Amino acid sequence: MRLINLRPSRPLAVALGFIPFIILLLLYISNSNARLAENPNDKLLPGLTTMVDAVQRLAFTEDTRTGEYLLWMDTASSLERLLIGLAVSAALALLIGILLGTLPMFRALAGPVVAAISMVPPMAILPILFIVFGLGELSKVVLIVIGTAPVMIRDMAQRVLDMPREQFIKLQTLGGNSWHLMLRVVLPQLLPRLLAALRLSLGAAWLFLIAAEAIASTDGLGYRIFLVRRYLAMDVILPYVIWITVLAYFMDLSLRLLSRRLFPWFHRQQEGEA
Amino acid sequence: MKLIEVNQVGKQYGDNVVLEKLNFTVSAGEFCTLVGTSGCGKTTFLRMLLGEEQPSQGEILMDGKPLPAEPGPDRGVVFQRYSVLPHLTVLGNVMLGPELKTGGIFARAFGARRALIRREAESLLDAVGLSHALNRYPAELSGGMQQRLAIAQALIMKPRILLLDEPFGALDPGIRADMHELVLRLWRETGVTVFMVTHDLKEGVSLGTRLMVFRSAPG
Numbered sequence: 001m002r003l004i005n006l007r008p009s010r011p012l013a014v015a016l017g018f019i020p021f022i023i024l025l026l027l028y029i030s031n032s033n034a035r036l037a038e039n040p041n042d043k044l045l046p047g048l049t050t051m052v053d054a055v056q057r058l059a060f061t062e063d064t065r066t067g068e069y070l071l072w073m074d075t076a077s078s079l080e081r082l083l084i085g086l087a088v089s090a091a092l093a094l095l096i097g098i099l100l101g102t103l104p105m106f107r108a109l110a111g112p113v114v115a116a117i118s119m120v121p122p123m124a125i126l127p128i129l130f131i132v133f134g135l136g137e138l139s140k141v142v143l144i145v146i147g148t149a150p151v152m153i154r155d156m157a158q159r160v161l162d163m164p165r166e167q168f169i170k171l172q173t174l175g176g177n178s179w180h181l182m183l184r185v186v187l188p189q190l191l192p193r194l195l196a197a198l199r200l201s202l203g204a205a206w207l208f209l210i211a212a213e214a215i216a217s218t219d220g221l222g223y224r225i226f227l228v229r230r231y232l233a234m235d236v237i238l239p240y241v242i243w244i245t246v247l248a249y250f251m252d253l254s255l256r257l258l259s260r261r262l263f264p265w266f267h268r269q270q271e272g273e274a
Numbered sequence: 275m276k277l278i279e280v281n282q283v284g285k286q287y288g289d290n291v292v293l294e295k296l297n298f299t300v301s302a303g304e305f306c307t308l309v310g311t312s313g314c315g316k317t318t319f320l321r322m323l324l325g326e327e328q329p330s331q332g333e334i335l336m337d338g339k340p341l342p343a344e345p346g347p348d349r350g351v352v353f354q355r356y357s358v359l360p361h362l363t364v365l366g367n368v369m370l371g372p373e374l375k376t377g378g379i380f381a382r383a384f385g386a387r388r389a390l391i392r393r394e395a396e397s398l399l400d401a402v403g404l405s406h407a408l409n410r411y412p413a414e415l416s417g418g419m420q421q422r423l424a425i426a427q428a429l430i431m432k433p434r435i436l437l438l439d440e441p442f443g444a445l446d447p448g449i450r451a452d453m454h455e456l457v458l459r460l461w462r463e464t465g466v467t468v469f470m471v472t473h474d475l476k477e478g479v480s481l482g483t484r485l486m487v488f489r490s491a492p493g
Contacts, residue, residue, distance in 0.1 A: 188361045
């Protein structure tokens with residue numbers, strides 16, 4: 001049988017998916033053991049027990065200085081910034097995207113400036129944000145918004161433009177005005193697209209969050225990683241990276257499930273076209 | 275009774291002349307079929323009736339007054355595709371028009387008013403043979419069912435004119451015959467004036483009370 005026609009059964013597919021993870025883990029353990037055998041104080045590839053100890057210390061023991069559980073405190077601060085930033089971006093994307101997509105006059109007015117702003121590298125204006133908004137929470141949230149909103153705005157506007165013109169005409173023959181079109185035709189069809197755009201923006205949002213925390217912060221997942229870098233504390237950095245990955249994965253998964261739950265018509269339509 | 279009056283209407287896109295010197299009147303209750311090869315301007319003319327496009331010369335009058343420059347509820351339309359809204363159920367699609375009219379700022383009706391609209395929508399859907407599919411989404415309907423839905427959605431507004439732009443062009447021949455019967459029945463029952471674009475001459479001859487042939491200028 002040709003390779004292109006060979007399909008795995010469901011259990012085999014799951015098993016195959018696990019293989020790379022297991023290989024990575026085994027590679028890590030054997031290399032870590034080899035280095036530790038040579039030098040028991042090696043910090044580059046700490047053993048699993050060292051990492052478990054570090055997690056124990058950060059997640060389940062009160063910090064002696066602050067009396068807080070550091071991992072949970074860092075997670076709460078980071079997630080708060082990330083979620084506020086993404087929520088603001090999503091709201092902006094819906095509002096400006098709908099106006100850009102439905103009103104030709106607004107598109108002529110605001111289209112070029114949105115296109116220009118989306119080309120500004122967000123990291124290049126991070127110093128400006130720190131100067132204008134100070135080193136507090138606001139500048140970090142603003143960085144996430146600036147980093148994710150323009151792409152989402154343009155995506156939403158394009159999705160509106162991609163809607164069949166027949167629908168716009170149809171609504172007018174049903175007695176609808178511009179507001180009705182935005183509210184009853186454009187907005188409901190954009191919501192599943194917004195969730196998809198949010199999923200794609202998660203990576204960028206995390207990137208800008210960690211960058212902002214690394215530069216100016218007193219807590220947060222990114223802050224902690226960059227803090228302990230000074231001590232080459234790989235036993236802390238690696239679990240933190242894995243934790244961030246797990247968080248991002250579950251945010252992505254929940255957005256996907258939410259979309260299937262809320263917009264069955266959309267997914268049925270997508271499957272119909274595929 | 276004269277409903278539509280077309281005076282010296284012409285349409286150009288740049289140097290490209292699409293329509294020239296159209297002159298005719300249509301009485302209320304007629305079933306006009308517009309036939310012709312593709313690219314000869316029959317759809318352009320339908321779009322002008324719809325208000326989606328404006329004539330370059332001349333004028334189109336409805337009840338003696340110039341046609342508004344944008345689509346409105348007095349002219350319903352069914353396109354070949356994309357006539358219904360994918361995010362609304364069958365019932366939701368038909369209820370939308372009345373909801374826009376009476377539903378206030380959020381364009382949604384509640385309570386007794388909603389029940390009234392719902393009953394009206396259900397009886398129309400019964401008339402087009404969709405009463406078994408009220409809660410399905412358009413993606414779950416066949417092409418013929420989607421067009422039945424689009425017709426019901428247009429008729430609930432009680433338009434003076436119903437514009438059909440190759441409504442059965444994408445359907446199987448067997449289903450087409452059913453649709454012809456349905457459209458003729460609804461036309462007789464409602465007394466609506468119909469303009470239907472088709473490239474099928476047989477369809478145009480058998481359905482219409484009046485046949486308009488569009489063709490490119492000789493030479």
